[in-house]
Amino acid sequence: MKPVYANTFGLRKVTSPDGDIVEVTLDVSYKYMETAMTLTKGGMEAVSTPAADQVASLVMTRNSALALRNLLNATLGEE
Numbered sequence: 001m002k003p004v005y006a007n008t009f010g011l012r013k014v015t016s017p018d019g020d021i022v023e024v025t026l027d028v029s030y031k032y033m034e035t036a037m038t039l040t041k042g043g044m045e046a047v048s049t050p051a052a053d054q055v056a057s058l059v060m061t062r063n064s065a066l067a068l069r070n071l072l073n074a075t076l077g078e079e
Contacts, residue, residue, distance in 0.1 A: 006030050006055050024065040026058040 010027040034051040037044055060068065 008052065021062050021065075024060050024062070026060065027054065028056045028058070029054045 006028045008029045008031050010029070012025040012027065014022045014025075016022050029052050031050060031052045033048045035046050036049050038047050039045075
């Protein structure tokens with residue numbers, strides 16, 4: 001069964017030749033178990049397999065990524 005919420009996040013970054021961060025991409029997806037039917041010598045068998053669907057990719061400049069971090073820190077507090 002597919003969840004109705006995102007439960008997996010990934011982060012990618014693009015840097016300039018000098019090593020400066022140009023943009024950051026936050027990938028949002030959900031992972032879930034899916035049932036597949038397979039044929040074996042004993043007949044049909046249900047097998048659970050992991051699956052994932054991508055929900056969105058948020059491409060941010062360095063400044064917008066810093067603004068998101070500041071918003072999260074203000075909301076959650078810094079540790």
